[in-house]
Amino acid sequence: MDTNNGSDTKPGSLTRQNDHLLHRLYDLQQQFHHIPQQSIINLATELKLPISQIEGVVDFYSFFHRSPRGRYDILFSNCTSCGDLAMMQQLCEKLNVSPGNTRADGSVSIDATSCIGMCDQGPALLVNGRTITQLSAQRLEMIASHVEAATPLDQWPAEWFRVQDNVRKNGLLLGTAFDTGSALSAAINMEPEALLAEITKSGLRGRGGAGFGTGMKWKFCREAKGDAHYVICNADEGEPGTFKDRILLTSHAHAVFEGMTLCGYVIGAQKGYLYLRAEYRYLLPELYAVLSRRQQAGLLGAGILGQTGFDFDIDIIVGAGAYICGEESSLIESMEQKRGIPRVRPPFPVTSGFLGQPTVVNNVETLAAAAQIAIHGSEWFNTQGSDKSDGTKILSVSGDCTTPGIYEYPFGVSIQKILDDCGAENVQAIQVGGPSGTLIGPDEFERKLGFEDLATGGSFMIFGAERDLLAVISNFAHFFAHESCGFCTPCRVGTSLLKNGLDKIVSGHGTRYDMDEMYRMATLVKRRSHCGLGQTAANPVLDALQRFPKLFEERLLHSEYAPHFDLDASLEEARRITHRDDAEAHLS
Numbered sequence: 001m002d003t004n005n006g007s008d009t010k011p012g013s014l015t016r017q018n019d020h021l022l023h024r025l026y027d028l029q030q031q032f033h034h035i036p037q038q039s040i041i042n043l044a045t046e047l048k049l050p051i052s053q054i055e056g057v058v059d060f061y062s063f064f065h066r067s068p069r070g071r072y073d074i075l076f077s078n079c080t081s082c083g084d085l086a087m088m089q090q091l092c093e094k095l096n097v098s099p100g101n102t103r104a105d106g107s108v109s110i111d112a113t114s115c116i117g118m119c120d121q122g123p124a125l126l127v128n129g130r131t132i133t134q135l136s137a138q139r140l141e142m143i144a145s146h147v148e149a150a151t152p153l154d155q156w157p158a159e160w161f162r163v164q165d166n167v168r169k170n171g172l173l174l175g176t177a178f179d180t181g182s183a184l185s186a187a188i189n190m191e192p193e194a195l196l197a198e199i200t201k202s203g204l205r206g207r208g209g210a211g212f213g214t215g216m217k218w219k220f221c222r223e224a225k226g227d228a229h230y231v232i233c234n235a236d237e238g239e240p241g242t243f244k245d246r247i248l249l250t251s252h253a254h255a256v257f258e259g260m261t262l263c264g265y266v267i268g269a270q271k272g273y274l275y276l277r278a279e280y281r282y283l284l285p286e287l288y289a290v291l292s293r294r295q296q297a298g299l300l301g302a303g304i305l306g307q308t309g310f311d312f313d314i315d316i317i318v319g320a321g322a323y324i325c326g327e328e329s330s331l332i333e334s335m336e337q338k339r340g341i342p343r344v345r346p347p348f349p350v351t352s353g354f355l356g357q358p359t360v361v362n363n364v365e366t367l368a369a370a371a372q373i374a375i376h377g378s379e380w381f382n383t384q385g386s387d388k389s390d391g392t393k394i395l396s397v398s399g400d401c402t403t404p405g406i407y408e409y410p411f412g413v414s415i416q417k418i419l420d421d422c423g424a425e426n427v428q429a430i431q432v433g434g435p436s437g438t439l440i441g442p443d444e445f446e447r448k449l450g451f452e453d454l455a456t457g458g459s460f461m462i463f464g465a466e467r468d469l470l471a472v473i474s475n476f477a478h479f480f481a482h483e484s485c486g487f488c489t490p491c492r493v494g495t496s497l498l499k500n501g502l503d504k505i506v507s508g509h510g511t512r513y514d515m516d517e518m519y520r521m522a523t524l525v526k527r528r529s530h531c532g533l534g535q536t537a538a539n540p541v542l543d544a545l546q547r548f549p550k551l552f553e554e555r556l557l558h559s560e561y562a563p564h565f566d567l568d569a570s571l572e573e574a575r576r577i578t579h580r581d582d583a584e585a586h587l588s
Contacts, residue, residue, distance in 0.1 A: 020337065035065065061319070062320070064321075077122065092110050095110070097109065097110055117277070120164075131163060132160045165406065168397070169408055180299070181297060183259070183375050203391065228357045229267045232272070240435055241461040248368055256364055260362075273314070323533070365394055389411035415445045429548070430463070438454060469544070511556055523542070526539070
């Protein structure tokens with residue numbers, strides 16, 4: 001399916017969460033091109049929130065700004081798969097604006113942003129939050145022309161905003177037809193306990209990367225005491241190279257929403273939330289339309305399918321650009337109109353989650369799988385897979401291959417099989433599970449996909465022999481330094497030091513001492529960071545040092561130590577201005 005990402009106007013009957021802080025701030029950002037201080041004060045009064053809390057939220061999320069952005073706010077992805085910062089520089093030159101700034105006339109601002117989930121059809125950018133894919137030199141020329149002519153965004157060519165599914169290989173989930181309401185019909189013919197037993201028996205584990213048993217999570221939440229129970233679908237897939245949830249929400253939304261409703265049926269929840277990443281805002285109109293159709297069909301609301309006491313409704317909350325909100329406790333903090341800072345655990349969300357109540361947080365793919373299991377049974381699901389990993393996995397394949405896109409495989413498939421299917425040749429390395437996952441070389445391509453070997457949330461990034469792999473690792477280090485929430489010192493400081501160390505080596509100023517320091521720092525970040533995302537932030541550096549040491553050694557100076565800052569070189573401009581190049585104008 002192709003999606004033309006236009007406005008996010010919602011059907012009148014399902015205009016929800018209008019009073020949520022993130023949504024109100026988004027409206028202000030769209031209206032004023034920044035968040036004025038007076039608007040913050042007014043919003044604090046209206047929502048009965050402290051001014052400091054709103055200011056903290058504005059400063060935390062990357063898509064909110066205190067200073068004005070352009071009427072055309074253009075953000076180029078800096079992902080290794082869907083980004084091209086050379087193109088960003090070209091457009092900056094065409095429009096006479098420097099990266100990170102707004103042009104003096106206020107018409108345009110251009111900057112880089114983290115992966116926007118278009119890795120199968122890049123290079124890509126966001127303009128006022130809307131995605132443009134398949135960038136080319138010609139398209140850049142036309143974008144510049146439309147900006148200079150002040151052409152309204154709705155009058156830009158529609159094909160620019162088209163987002164394709166690019167499903168290359170179907171499996172159990174993507175290849176099995178889903179009749180709307182069929183999972184719920186199957187569920188009400190059995191008790192919640194029986195459905196829970198079937199989910200548990202299937203061996204379904206979380207598809208977001210952590211791999212916790214879905215049945216066990218639902219059971220813990222069901223047994224937890226609280227005034228209310230909640231279901232949250234985590235659609236904040238911010239891991240670079242991941243875009244599978246985009247396809248599920250585009251073409252399999254009924255299955256996802258039905259999975260949420262099934263979870264509500266099991267744990268006794270009457271409310272569910274889909275937390276959608278900001279880069280997928282263009283999906284809102286169709287998602288609300290699906291919710292509306294489900295409500296009209298008696299699949300949402302009070303008395304679902306005529307069953308007294310089976311009440312469940314779903315709202316959508318849209319994020320504002322924060323990778324950390326993919327971590328479940330950070331996501332819950334964001335839903336509670338706060339900064340997305342990870343919570344101290346325990347308690348875990350299943351006992352104390354949203355609003356302090358028992359909460360299940362599941363990935364999009366996990367919930368879609370649960371809906372199919374309710375229909376076809378646990379055996380249908382767990383007859384595929386490996387010994388310790390039941391079912392199939394949907395992969396987001398991107399990078400140096402002929403056919404990037406979505407591939408679904410039973411667990412246990414070899415890495416080499418995936419490479420053969422997507423047309424990847426002369427491969428230097430694979431990043432399995434995104435930057436926070438595992439980097440492997442050709443000698444490990446016979447390893448298997450699965451929780452017992454190579455676990456993944458879905459990202460599968462391919463780097464050919466022509467790639468500067470050290471530059472890729474540096475890109476990942478910059479990503480983690482930028483996306484650190486700043487809560488704990490090991491992650492906040494450590495990721496910045498790793499970024500600086502890699503920059504020094506990439507620029508040719510590093511030494512063996514710097515390599516050793518990076519290893520020590522990466523180990524500290526991995527062991528001492530507060531949350532799971534911080535603990536995996538050092539993975540690219542550690543994997544590269546272990547598996548690709550020559551990448552670093554080829555860039556090293558032969559001295560034992562070299563400062564990153566060359567003071568004598570920094571005086572070159574002063575020497576030119578004063579027309580001096582004698583010995584006294586140089587440092588010994």
